[in-house]
Amino acid sequence: MVDVLGWRKLLGVIAPSTNTVVQPDMERMRPEGVTNHFSRIFVEDPLALSNEDFIAGTTKIAESTLDAVASVMTCKPDYLVLGMSAVTFYGGVEGARAWKKQVEDFAGVGASTGAESVAAALKAYGNVKTVSFVSPYYPVANAEVRRFLEESGFEVKKDIPLQCKRWTDIAKVTPETLDGVIAELDGDDVDAIVQVGTNLSMVDIAAKYEAKLAKPVIAINAATYWHGLRACGIEDKIEGLGRLLAEF
Incomplete structure (x- = not known):
């Protein structure tokens, strides 16, 4: 038996609790038979006035990510799409790989990050x-x-x-x-x-x-959702949102 609406794939979509763009963006990109299941990384809306403030804010996002992953995994998604960006770039290619591995090891399913x-x-x-x-x-x-x-x-x-x-x-x-x-x-x-x-x-x-x-x-939202779909074997071409989703 399969999920009635998500009969192709269930995607867990993670984003900071302050984010109002990822959820509507990725709903627009969703093919038939694929369903998005949103989980929010709890974070305050701090005032950033310096480089140090910004790094502190993104560090709090990183520290709370696995809680959001744990929450969404209760609906048993097939794959995760990480709709948070800055921390996925930190530490260069090796840092990005380590971040992804941490999430995947915790979740037990694959994940697409913004950087990759x-x-x-x-x-x-x-x-x-x-x-x-x-x-x-x-x-x-x-x-x-x-x-x-x-x-x-x-x-x-x-x-x-x-x-x-x-x-x-x-x-x-x-x-x-x-x-x-x-x-x-x-x-x-x-x-x-x-x-x-x-x-x-x-x-x-x-x-x-x-x-x-x-x-x-x-x-980046188009790239991350595209990457997630293709990683799951969903090859649908989606028009009107750029060449990436429409052609590749």
Whole structure:
């Protein structure tokens, strides 16, 4: 017997309790027969005014992640999609692998992380050597993203940390702001543009600019859900949310 609605796969989706973007984003990407089961990492909405504040906030997310995993595992999902971003980049490629292994060992099922999903997405497009990226983070976390991308084989040309003061402020960054950011990140020497930070709403904007610029523009929520679907053997092509989900 199989789950009546999730007859193909049950996905446990994890995100910070302050996040208002991951859940609606990933519901839009969900194919028939796949169901998403959301679990929130309890975290306060702290005021970040420095690199140190930002690292402290993300550390609290990391420390509470396994509690959220334990909660969602009671519905017996087949796989986990981790809709939290910054900590998955920390420590470069080896740090990212260690973080994923910790979650998978605890859960007893596989998991897709933001960091590995972005790297896999860039490689799926092919011929991507140089990238630029935007985040809602502080510079200290952007340095970790840069390290991960460079260790994954990509040259980072530019990066912009938006330095959002609260986790909930990330979801308030406007499309108009991101228009200007993409213009600043783009260039003839940039093969692809990446957005990290799962509470930054950029799936639609990425799809729009991907068509306009004729180069990959990757939103982390699309990359992570795509990675999770493909890891589960779900090959459905989903239109309207960028080339990654529609073609690869």
